[in-house]
Amino acid sequence: MExxxxxxxxxxxxxxxxxxxxxxxxxxxxxxxxxxxxxxxGQIYPALKRLLANGLIVARKPASGAKATRQEYSITPAGRxxxxxxxxxxFRDDPPRDEFLLKLFFASDAGPxxxxxxxxxxxxxxxxxxxxxxxxxxxxxxxxxxYAGFPYWMLTLDYGVRHLRMTLEWSQNAVVVLKALxxxxxxxxxxxxx
Amino acid sequence: MExxxxxxxxxxxxxxxxxxxxxxxxxxxxxxxxxxxxxxxGQIYPALKRLLANGLIVARKPASGAKATRQEYSITPAGRxxxxxxxxxxFRDDPPRDEFLLKLFFASDAGPxxxxxxxxxxxxxxxxxxxxxxxxxxxxxxxxxxYAGFPYWMLTLDYGVRHLRMTLEWSQNAVVVLKALxxxxxxxxxxxxx
DNA sequence: ACACACATGTAATTGGTTACATGATTTC
DNA sequence: GAAATCATGTAACCAATTACATGTGTGT
Numbered sequence: 001m002e003x004x005x006x007x008x009x010x011x012x013x014x015x016x017x018x019x020x021x022x023x024x025x026x027x028x029x030x031x032x033x034x035x036x037x038x039x040x041x042g043q044i045y046p047a048l049k050r051l052l053a054n055g056l057i058v059a060r061k062p063a064s065g066a067k068a069t070r071q072e073y074s075i076t077p078a079g080r081x082x083x084x085x086x087x088x089x090x091f092r093d094d095p096p097r098d099e100f101l102l103k104l105f106f107a108s109d110a111g112p113x114x115x116x117x118x119x120x121x122x123x124x125x126x127x128x129x130x131x132x133x134x135x136x137x138x139x140x141x142x143x144x145x146x147y148a149g150f151p152y153w154m155l156t157l158d159y160g161v162r163h164l165r166m167t168l169e170w171s172q173n174a175v176v177v178l179k180a181l182x183x184x185x186x187x188x189x190x191x192x193x194x
Numbered sequence: 195m196e197x198x199x200x201x202x203x204x205x206x207x208x209x210x211x212x213x214x215x216x217x218x219x220x221x222x223x224x225x226x227x228x229x230x231x232x233x234x235x236g237q238i239y240p241a242l243k244r245l246l247a248n249g250l251i252v253a254r255k256p257a258s259g260a261k262a263t264r265q266e267y268s269i270t271p272a273g274r275x276x277x278x279x280x281x282x283x284x285f286r287d288d289p290p291r292d293e294f295l296l297k298l299f300f301a302s303d304a305g306p307x308x309x310x311x312x313x314x315x316x317x318x319x320x321x322x323x324x325x326x327x328x329x330x331x332x333x334x335x336x337x338x339x340x341y342a343g344f345p346y347w348m349l350t351l352d353y354g355v356r357h358l359r360m361t362l363e364w365s366q367n368a369v370v371v372l373k374a375l376x377x378x379x380x381x382x383x384x385x386x387x388x
Numbered sequence: 389a390c391a392c393a394c395a396t397g398t399a400a401t402t403g404g405t406t407a408c409a410t411g412a413t414t415t416c
Numbered sequence: 417g418a419a420a421t422c423a424t425g426t427a428a429c430c431a432a433t434t435a436c437a438t439g440t441g442t443g444t
Contacts (some may be wrong), residue, residue, distance in 0.1 A: 003405095003430075005293065012300035024394050027334040036292040040433060045397055069395055069440065080303065087304035090315055091297050094405095098230040103285050105227055105350045106206035108343035109274065111279035115346065121284055126287055149302035151375055152309065155368050156299045159361075165351075166360045174349050181345055184272065198403080217423050234405060239425055261425055263412065288433095394441070404431075413422070 006039055007056075011075055014057060016149055017072035022048055025073075028118035032153070035129060035160050048073060056082055063189075078152040106187045112181040119178065123171045132156060200233055200241045201250075205269055205277040208251060210343055211270035216242055219267075226347070229323060229354050242267060250276055298368075306375040313372065317365045326360040327351060 013028050014020060020028065022044050029039050051057045062072045075083070099123050107115035127171035137157050140150070207222050208214060214222060216238050223233050223335070238372050245251045250273035256266050269277070294316050301309035 005291070005296070006431085008300075009296065012296075012303070015300065015303055021395070022397090023393095033296060034289060036289055036290070036295045037288045038432095041396080042398085042434075043432060071396080083300065084304045086368055087282055087297055087301055088308050088311075091294040091312055093294060093316075093319055095228060095230055095232045096292065097199070097232070098290065100285040100287060101230045101353060102199070102203065102206075102227060102351050103281055104346055106202075106277065106343070107207065107346050108341075109206070109209050109277045114282050117282075118285055122287075125287055147298070147302075151371060152298055152301050155371060156295050159295060159364055159365070162360050162364050163357070166356050170356050173352070176343060177349060217421095235424080235428085236405060236407095249397085265424085269425070360427090383401080390444085392442085392444105395439080397437085399436075400434085402431100402433080404429100406427100406429080408427075409425085411423080413420100416418085416421080 004047075007051055008083060008086045009033070009037065010037055010044065010051060010073075011056060011079050011086075014073060014075040015080060015083055016147070019062075019072045021070050021072055023070075033156070034157070035133060044194070048056055051079065055079075094174045112178045115173065116178045116182070119171055119174050123168060126164050126167045126171070130161065130168070133160045133164065137161060198241070200237045201245055202277060202280045203227070203231065203233060204238065204241055204245060205250060205273050205280075206243065208267060208269040209274060211343070212257075213254070213266045214268055215264050217264075220359065227350070228325060230350070245273065249273075249298075284348055306372045310372045310376070313365055313368050317362060320358050320361045322363070324362070327354045327358065331355060 009029060010025060013032070018029065022041070025048075026039060026041060026044055029037065048057070052059055052073075055076060056077055057073045058072065060072050062070050100118060103118055104115055107118070139152070140154055140157065181192050196259055203223060204219060207219050207226070216235070219233060219242075219300065220233060220238055242251070246253055246267075249270060251267045254266050254268065256264050268291065295314060297312055303314070315338055331348075334348055334351065
């Protein structure tokens with residue numbers, strides 16, 4: 001019960017910025033919480049209908065000039081209340097399923113070479129994402145936004161940046177460990193061939 | 195395609211330690227990869243039947259003396275091959291959905307008090323888990339295990355420990371930020387009431 | 389003319405949890 | 417004899433992705 005998080009993502013996004021279409025909501029989600037949350041159209045459109053039926057959002061044909069097919073949504077007072085209610089419910093932390101760690105855990109069956117490839121991809125992914133988030137952070141710092149949500153957004157961004165930096169530090173060490181496993185000799189800080 | 199990760203978790207676990215029942219496999223999963231992966235019975239039992247039908251594992255009634263109802267499974271050579279194959283496929287990193295961060299991101303609608311409560315729970319959870327993982331790490335260090343998988347297990351453990359330490363550092367800062375938002379005055383390192 | 393982004397939706401499938409249902413064995 | 421743990425499984429439901437299907441508007 002109370003498990004349909006898509007609804008709340010939409011409410012949250014519309015609470016920050018109203019008059020968005022389903023298409024736009026998805027883009028906003030990707031650009032704001034995308035580094036720790038994803039939503040697909042297959043979930044967004046049905047969710048919008050649900051929210052509409054429950055009076056938590058309202059639909060409006062956009063002002064003339066915009067596309068005729070487009071539907072814009074805004075949050076209602078009831079929707080805002082629902083959102084606030086949900087915010088106060090303790091989050092549940094189920095273990096996030098991490099496929100990378102899973103493969104690494106079992107990797108001895110395939111050897112260090114395979115593990116090193118996975119780690120390399122992991123590093124590359126994280127380096128790129130880190131660059132993006134640091135860019136966002138810099139932008140935020142200069143703009144010193146006046147939105148009420150701003151400090152909260154920056155906290156999550158900071159979390160992301162710290163997380164990615166940690167993964168890169170860890171990766172460097174992992175590479176050293178795996179390379180040592182790769183070469184048959186033990187290289188305990190000494191030359192090869194003992 | 196190739197998305198049924200439960201199958202591979204089971205194969206991986208049985209590759210490390212054979213002759214386990216479905217019940218036992220689940221426990222092993224919890225105790226080994228539990229901090230980044232979970233499996234429920236509702237998935238394990240059907241998966242075992244699937245794997246059995248495909249010849250990737252074999253079933254055996256346990257030696258006399260054990261429970262009659264119990265079924266023990268082991269990985270077959272075909273299963274091991276399948277596992278190795280999967281290990282070499284690049285992992286996919288979809289953004290892990292983090293409900294805690296999501297609530298924090300939208301928390302301005304509910305205020306710093308609500309956010310602080312969520313952060314407090316987050317810290318508490320992570321402190322506990324960190325203690326458990328550090329315990330495991332210490333145990334691993336003394337035993338200096340001879341299993342081939344050992345270095346890989348330690349890498350994932352190290353990841354967990356680093357991650358949790360990072361979350362606690364971040365949390366401390368988050369609490370400071372949120373407390374500052376809570377009190378109406380700006381406390382820029384100066385006295386209140388300007 | 390073509391490509392790309394905007395825009396909305398449904399259907400099929402898979403993935404996954406939770407609840408239900410049952411029963412044996414061990415420990416107190 | 418009661419409670420906890422071991423043990424297996426199914427059914428109902430919910431969550432989520434992916435593929436399918438369709439069409440408009442904008443820019444080159």
